[in-house]
Amino acid sequence: MENLKFNSCKARVTLPICVVLLSFFVICCSNDEIKSNSETFFPPKADVESTFETFYPDSGGLGTKLILRGTNFGTDTNYVRVTVNELRAKVVRVNDNILYAVVPARADTGYVRLYIKKGEEEVEYTSDKEFRYMFKSNVSTLIGTPGKQAADDRLDGAYTVALLRRPWQITTDKDGTIFWVDEGRGTERNGALRKASNGEVETLVYCSSGPFQSCNAVAFNITQDTLFMANRYAGEVRNDVAVMYSTRDANFVNVKALVNFPKSTTASVVVHPKTGELFFDHNDEGAIYKYNKNAPNGYEKMFNVRGSYNGMDMRLLFNKEGNVLYLVLRAKHCIYKVSYDATTHTFGTPEPFAGEWSSSGYENGEGLAARFNQPSSPCLDPEGNLLIPDKFNHCIRKITPKGTVSLYAGKPRESGHADGLPDKAKFFEPEALTFHRNTLYVADRGNHCIRKVVIE
Template identity: 50%
Template sequence: MKFNLSNIKFGLSLFIVISVFWGCDNKLAPMNQYQVTPPDLSKRSIFESFSPDSGGIGTQLIIRGKNFGSDPEYVTVTVNNKVAPIVRMDDEMIYAIVPARADTGYVRLYIGKGDNVEEYASDHKFRYQFKRNVTTMVGQQGMKGRDDGPYAASKLQRTWFLLTDKDGTVFFVDEGRGTDKNGALRRARNGEVETLVQCSTGPFQSPTALAFSPNQDTLYISNYCFTDEENTKTDFNILYVTREGGFVDVRGLSRGTKIGTTGIAVHPKTGEVFFSNKGDGYIWRYVGPGFEDYEKLFQVNNATSVETRMMFNPEGTILYIVVCNRHCIYKVPYDAATRTFGIPSLFVGAWDESGYVNGSGATVRLNQPRQPAFDEDGNMFVPEKSAHIIRKITPAGVASLYAGIPGQSGFGDGLPELAKFNSPECVTVYPDNSVYVADRENHVIRRVTVE
């Protein structure tokens, strides 16, 4: 079978490869870069076997056969279609490192160059073994407050939303409304928690959600504004802070009377800002440059009084809308070239039917789903506030339990299926692919590692 190597994306950096390699028990010698020979491309290679047949990230995979050559420029190894970096090889043996999150699948060799590449597959699957754990990363369980400092000594207040940047800094929102420091934008990085902005008489009075610009130099904040409420006296519904300004330079972007914005999404390619309003149920787009320059787009299921969260897939081709109080998730195709949406359709769950059922599409039952996040493979992770769990949903809409015990609130670290959460509101996927959880009523940020 012919195969184009350009279709393969290398998932591990050279640093990780070398680190993992030197940690292997077999203590392989470094590959000699000067004494290499290509395979004989006039003959077929032979893939005889691989060992071991199971393992996790960093497992040294030994592949035996014939006519491999010794030049890694001619050979690619994959496990379940993820590249396994080669650390040493000769004409009859290849040593490769199992990559992170490979999952169970066939081992394949691609031998050749350019368009002249042959594919060879194992006759059985490599069984990937995940490391699984839930830990408390930030805050103290059950201790509400706004104490900055080391992660374990800090105090959080009803953490409502969180978002990580490419450098691993976690930005999060303490839920609260009003003009007297009730809510806040905070940051966790390098083992320390720091409060950046607190509710005040300025426009920052009721933060609900966060979204980065494509280059992550601007952090947008949705604000639940009602100008006639006693405790909220701003009509700005979208604010922003900048990296250049240390994320404390609060400015208004959009405003409107009594529009109750609960969700925000930024297109990952164009940088367009979209927001959703609880009262009218519409999705809106900010077009600028004025504060009131935004356009009404569409409703989900023609419904009003819906609380929604939103997020684009990494490619920007689909906007996912979580309809929290109707227990379902919709998807809407988006054409960035024409800047137009298609028709919303049900992704998972059923309108107004709550519960706990795994499966696919409309057979799934959710219970108050909240802000999701995507991993590098396009899987969606969704916290369910009333079920006290985290669900994993594949791009095809297949749902499974990721962490927590359905219907049981509480607190407990350990194995994901035994851990307990209390009204999780939001998740974000960290650069190492672990899932961070805003565990609202426990007043902490948790980390779920399934690797």
């Protein structure tokens, strides 16, 4: 009878009273939920050993939810951190024996490391297997027709219509406009400086009797209103220009000489990312010079790379901080690096970084154990890794700041043209790279194309 009476009463409740009771019920439930989900956060026990037993899943891409299992993690995320292949993952929750983290972008394949803070110390735990990173990236052809090269009078126009001829130097500005050089030497329109934006290709400068006769490198100044270019001396070149430049206000078409250095065979120019200083190489001396308008000849010598060796065919690139200059010694199949102090404007002593002097081949690995076959003009990815076109291995390599060398894209030692996933794509003598936002652009010389690798 009690239940029947209650049910009949519940059936006669008016609408306003129902609303009040419903609101009260929701509030009560909400408060109960808050109470049940509230918890006290605590650090891992300092006097108890922690363990890192396993992680799951063992592969995935950007945003993969990673679960780490072990003991004595604590429940406070301020006391733990996780890295995947040395890139920091976001820790979202930890409950003493399970930790949840999110895989960062472009982590690549590598070990998972858990760091637990105990007192003033941070203890490192490393997984016994690697996490296999699945890149969400794709290689495609952006400009040009594979295998079809332009004549001396370049064909401009839409990306799918324009024809290129041996593109071998490339850069981008902050707006994403692509600038590249079609290889050529002499005074008869053999080479050219070109640009691409908004779906259209435009030729800016041809080789002529002026300074622009053998453009071998391109680099913007810090404000990107000036484009510096190396002019490499060769048999067909009829001037002594080592470094030339053009400006944005003239649409980069009016090229002028900046440094005259007879027979320097300059192959590369580089701008310091903080100070704006301009450096260039002297191939016949195996040396690095700095542009100095107050010096007697407009330049001053910095150092020799390795004794009296010459003919190294260098490509130069500073790291993002500007405290390391990478020296890609193309003809010697290796990469050196040298420290730079921007306050004293002095370099340290060049030292081997990756690959072995005069030993060509293809090998991944640590530092000097790696092998290249004429590595060429590099760039940096957003994480500060060095990306290098390995010309005669027909692929692109990656070198971490610590010197670990791996394959980035392409099929090693297999030339050709194929778009698709990075490990399925094919290149033909790639010469130069540049990175803009999430896209890597490749001067694919042998295919007469500009390729792009879109990263996640």
